[in-house]
Amino acid sequence: MTRLPLDDAHGGDRFPGFDVLAQSRRWDAATRAVVEARLAPDTRLRFFSALEAATAGALFDQLLDQHDGVKVPVLELVDDRLARDETDGWRYSTMPKDPDAWRRTLAALDADSIARGGDSFGATGRDAQAAIIQSVQDLGDADWHAMKASQVWSLWTRYACTAFYSHPLAWQEMGFAGPAYPRGYKNLGLDRREAFEVRDHRPTLDPQRDQP
Amino acid sequence: MGASAIGDLIDPGMAEVRERNESAWLLTPRGEVDRSLQERMRRYGDKDEVDVVVVGCGAGGATMLQRLARGGWSTVGFDAGPFWDPELDWVSDEAGSHKLYWTEPRVLGGSDPVPLGSNNSGRGVGGSMVHYAGFVPRLHPSDFATLTNDGVGEDWPIDYDDLKQYYEAIEGELPVAGDDWPWGDPHRYRYRPQPVSGNGEVFLRGALAAGIEARVGPVAIANGRFGHRPHCIYRGFCLQGCKVNAKASPLITHVPDALAHGAEIRADTMVTAVELDERTGRAIGVRYLRDGVEHLQRARVVVVAGYSIETPRLLLNSVSRRFPAGLCNDYDLVGRYLMVQGAPQTAGRFDSEVRMFKAPPPEVSSEEFYETDATKPYKRGFSIQTVSPLPITWAEHVAAQGHWGASLRARMSDYVHWSCLGALCEFLPQPENRVTLADETDSHGLRVARFDYSQCDNDRMLVKAAQEVMERILKAAGADDVMTIQRYAHLVGGARMGADETSGVVDGHCRTFAVPNLYIADGSVLPTQGSANPALTIMSIAARAADRMLATDPTGKRK
Ligand SMILES: Cc1cc2nc3c(=O)[nH]c(=O)nc-3n(C[C@H](O)[C@H](O)[C@H](O)COP(=O)(O)OP(=O)(O)OC[C@H]3O[C@@H](n4cnc5c(N)ncnc54)[C@H](O)[C@@H]3O)c2cc1C
Ligand code: SF4
Numbered sequence: 001m002t003r004l005p006l007d008d009a010h011g012g013d014r015f016p017g018f019d020v021l022a023q024s025r026r027w028d029a030a031t032r033a034v035v036e037a038r039l040a041p042d043t044r045l046r047f048f049s050a051l052e053a054a055t056a057g058a059l060f061d062q063l064l065d066q067h068d069g070v071k072v073p074v075l076e077l078v079d080d081r082l083a084r085d086e087t088d089g090w091r092y093s094t095m096p097k098d099p100d101a102w103r104r105t106l107a108a109l110d111a112d113s114i115a116r117g118g119d120s121f122g123a124t125g126r127d128a129q130a131a132i133i134q135s136v137q138d139l140g141d142a143d144w145h146a147m148k149a150s151q152v153w154s155l156w157t158r159y160a161c162t163a164f165y166s167h168p169l170a171w172q173e174m175g176f177a178g179p180a181y182p183r184g185y186k187n188l189g190l191d192r193r194e195a196f197e198v199r200d201h202r203p204t205l206d207p208q209r210d211q212p
Numbered sequence: 213m214g215a216s217a218i219g220d221l222i223d224p225g226m227a228e229v230r231e232r233n234e235s236a237w238l239l240t241p242r243g244e245v246d247r248s249l250q251e252r253m254r255r256y257g258d259k260d261e262v263d264v265v266v267v268g269c270g271a272g273g274a275t276m277l278q279r280l281a282r283g284g285w286s287t288v289g290f291d292a293g294p295f296w297d298p299e300l301d302w303v304s305d306e307a308g309s310h311k312l313y314w315t316e317p318r319v320l321g322g323s324d325p326v327p328l329g330s331n332n333s334g335r336g337v338g339g340s341m342v343h344y345a346g347f348v349p350r351l352h353p354s355d356f357a358t359l360t361n362d363g364v365g366e367d368w369p370i371d372y373d374d375l376k377q378y379y380e381a382i383e384g385e386l387p388v389a390g391d392d393w394p395w396g397d398p399h400r401y402r403y404r405p406q407p408v409s410g411n412g413e414v415f416l417r418g419a420l421a422a423g424i425e426a427r428v429g430p431v432a433i434a435n436g437r438f439g440h441r442p443h444c445i446y447r448g449f450c451l452q453g454c455k456v457n458a459k460a461s462p463l464i465t466h467v468p469d470a471l472a473h474g475a476e477i478r479a480d481t482m483v484t485a486v487e488l489d490e491r492t493g494r495a496i497g498v499r500y501l502r503d504g505v506e507h508l509q510r511a512r513v514v515v516v517a518g519y520s521i522e523t524p525r526l527l528l529n530s531v532s533r534r535f536p537a538g539l540c541n542d543y544d545l546v547g548r549y550l551m552v553q554g555a556p557q558t559a560g561r562f563d564s565e566v567r568m569f570k571a572p573p574p575e576v577s578s579e580e581f582y583e584t585d586a587t588k589p590y591k592r593g594f595s596i597q598t599v600s601p602l603p604i605t606w607a608e609h610v611a612a613q614g615h616w617g618a619s620l621r622a623r624m625s626d627y628v629h630w631s632c633l634g635a636l637c638e639f640l641p642q643p644e645n646r647v648t649l650a651d652e653t654d655s656h657g658l659r660v661a662r663f664d665y666s667q668c669d670n671d672r673m674l675v676k677a678a679q680e681v682m683e684r685i686l687k688a689a690g691a692d693d694v695m696t697i698q699r700y701a702h703l704v705g706g707a708r709m710g711a712d713e714t715s716g717v718v719d720g721h722c723r724t725f726a727v728p729n730l731y732i733a734d735g736s737v738l739p740t741q742g743s744a745n746p747a748l749t750i751m752s753i754a755a756r757a758a759d760r761m762l763a764t765d766p767t768g769k770r771k
Contacts, residue, residue, distance in 0.1 A: 006621060006625070007618070009622075009625075010622040010625070011621060011622040011624070011625025011626065012619045012620075012625070014625055021597070027304065028299075028303075028304065029752050030299070030300055030301070030303050031303040031304045031308065034305055034308035035303075035305055035308070038307075042494040049413055055671055057691075059733075061365060062252075062616075062617055063616050063617060063620070064617070064620070064621065065617045065618040065620070067623050077734075086310060086315070087315060087317070088315065088316070088327070088328075088329040088330065089313055089314055089315030089316065089318060089328055089329030089333065090317070090318045090319070090327055090329055091317070091318075091319060091320065092319075092320050092323040093320060093325075093650075093662065094321075097317070098739055114271075114588045127314050130617070131311045133616070133648050137614065137616070139565050144282075150365070150512045157608075157611045157616065158608070161604060161608060161620075162604050163307075163605045163610060164309055165306075165603040165606075165624070166305070166307035166308075166604060167307060167605075168328065170603065170624075171603060172624075173302075173621070173624075173625050174600075174603060174624055174627040174628070175565075175625075175627060175628045175684035176569060176603055176627060176628075178305070179303070179304035179305055180304055180444070180445075180447035180448060180449065181446070181447050181449070181456070182456075183445075183447075184445025184446050184447045184453075184456075185409075185446045185447060185448070185571065186252070186446070186569040187446070188283075188409035188410070188446060188570055189409060189410065189569050190410045190413055190414070190564045190566060191564050191565050192245040192410070192560075192567075193411075193565070193567070195239055197567075197641055199565065200565060200628055200629070201567070203563050203564075203629065204563055205626065206561060206626065206629070206693070207619070207622035207625070207626055208561075
């Protein structure tokens with residue numbers, strides 16, 4: 001059974017033995033085709049250049065804490081989306097169109113990294129990357145490279161989270177079984193589970209309370 | 213005797229609905245969309261002058277089509293999106309449902325820009341109701357006179373009693389399940405309330421402890437079979453389109469009956485302009501694009517039902533010598549007074565497992581705070597409902613608290629312990645909250661919509677008050693922690709009805725003041741919105757307008 005590496009202190013191993021992909025034969029054909037296509041997307045990138053890919057890859061690794069071992073292929077999933085121009089159907093009037101916004105913000109990350117005396121963003125150290133990302137978030141509604149930082153943050157996290165949390169391995173670490181058609185759910189209510197669900201083995205972990 | 217005939221005997225209400233709208237019985241016996249209805253569908257030529265064309269086959273448009281087709285009019289409906297087959301086209305998956313949304317480019321401005329796409333705009337036969345949650349409350353009688361009663365908003369040219377019989381009719385056709393309803397005009401639902409899941413249980417328990425009234429429903433999901441439609445399987449993907457066909461959308465509640473009565477539906481067909489006869493000032497049909505080629509379909513009457521962004525955009529893009537600033541825009545009202553509801557979403561954390569993703573997100577609601585409360589500094593109010601975000605939307609909620617990296621993953625691993633409520637705050641209509649045309653064009657070369665939104669002080673006060681009530685309920689239920697994300701829900705207005713042409717684009721029967729044979733029958737005609745989800749009201753308004761068209765138009769019935 002494949003799992004994403006996740007430290008116990010950060011919510012790892014709460015649902016021991018819970019294997020989302022092992023249940024895929026219970027999904028309907030249309031859904032299975034869509035979900036399985038995400039598992040191994042084309043690694044030949046169509047949208048990002050090599051430099052952009054290095055920067056975007058590092059950004060996604062940071063935003064989603066994916067550094068070593070098995071990974072959700074976020075870079076490939078986002079690249080595929082942008083290559084197909086699959087946007088959310090809107091953009092802020094103060095931001096460029098999504099594909100341009102991606103290129104511009106990635107170049108801006110490289111520029112910040114170099115301005116801080118480092119290499120391009122993807123080639124600089126992890127701590128330095130984290131510090132740059134944090135500085136963008138800290139700007140809030142102020143400008144960052146002539147864009148509103150909060151709108152840049154929205155662009156980054158929207159694409160990153162949509163890709164990551166569309167993946168069965170991400171569902172697995174949250175105790176979510178994914179597609180539910182045609183089998184549905186029969187046991188509704190607090191602390192009630194289906195035979196295929198696994199209870200949280202550390203229900204009082206509460207990351208919200210423990211790591212304010 | 214077949215199973216559905218036995219059902220009719222047991223439930224006379226069902227038989228009554230079947231007599232006036234047979235849609236649920238026109239699905240296959242297994243409850244699937246019957247493709248043979250489309251294959252056998254009547255087809256008209258562009259040169260045929262049909263009685264009516266309807267632009268958009270969503271809540272308002274599909275209701276119009278069904279009513280007018282049944283009334284004997286020759287009808288053609290257009291939709292920019294596909295003619296869905298739920299079994300093949302829809303998936304039990306969040307990211308994979310992207311194609312259900314209107315994702316053509318749109319530009320957002322104002323001090324409080326409102327994201328569109330998945331949050332509020334659908335595309336394809338069935339419209340936004342394909343991926344709506346399924347809460348179907350009525351407006352309250354007070355909603356029709358907020359200006360007179362509260363000095364805010366606008367008075368409607370019609371009142372609650374004008375709509376009441378249509379509310380009842382559509383509630384029968386969807387159909388609706390829920391507790392007896394104590395708010396607004398008290399009423400009952402034909403179907404008993406659905407069983408509730410962990411999220412609904414938290415709401416009911418917290419409301420009871422906090423001394424707040426809450427009820428189960430009202431949802432457009434039958435508690436039982438309805439016609440050929442199967443029972444809900446509680447899989448929780450209502451916002452991704454109901455593959456089971458348990459949740460109502462016009463694709464299964466009105467389109468089948470329309471087709472059976474001779475309506476044609478042209479899917480994957482974008483209408484680009486309403487065509488005007490400059491000499492008579494009447495509409496002569498619509499221009500539309502199919503496979504990149506432009507056509508003109510002639511019609512005696514044109515109904516526009518593209519929803520609050522696309523309807524104004526279509527009117528503004530329909531320029532002529534008579535209407536240089538856009539069709540029906542003599543008084544600069546087209547696109548204005550567009551509204552969204554403030555929809556803060558507050559989640560609470562429990563050591564128990566809530567697993568809010570099980571069961572339909574729409575479960576329990578409260579309208580206790582709907583009306584103006586004289587002791588409060590704001591006018592009008594809000595409702596509170598269960599919402600149950602799936603992982604991607606939940607990640608948005610968690611990330612909005614500022615988490616990223618390891619802290620985001622850690623908090624996301626806690627998903628099963630969270631319960632989530634959402635409010636609908638009655639934002640007030642304001643002239644500057646509007647659709648205009650941006651300079652940029654879409655893939656068809658049509659100018660795209662720009663949508664500006666800014667909140668007023670009353671709006672902001674409502675959002676704050678609603679958040680406090682949701683926190684109170686969750687804490688009363690035992691939550692040890694809460695977190696809120698600011699969101700918006702629903703769109704209405706943009707081509708509102710009014711008493712005359714200086715206050716509205718259409719009259720109380722949805723007929724435009726400027727062009728006598730042009731109607732607008734969708735969410736854009738609402739002058740105010742209350743704190744109710746709008747779909748039931750939109751369908752009821754369309755049904756009422758259709759009744760009037762059939763009753764007063766002597767040239768109908770000539771198929
Ligand atoms: C996520 C979500 C949850 C919701 N939850 C609820 C809820 O719980 N309860 C509720 O009451 N409401 C809910 N709603 C809102 C509800 O779905 C809408 O208010 C309602 O469907 C609007 O009806 P309409 O007829 O105005 O437009 P729509 O139903 O959107 O139909 C418009 C149709 O017109 C088509 N169209 C537009 N322009 C053109 C053109 N130029 N040519 C051809 N076709 C065109 C579109 O493709 C679309 O199919 C929700 C919506 C969303 C997205
Ligand atoms: S929960 Fe019920 S109504 Fe909602 S999508 Fe599933 S089967 Fe349909």
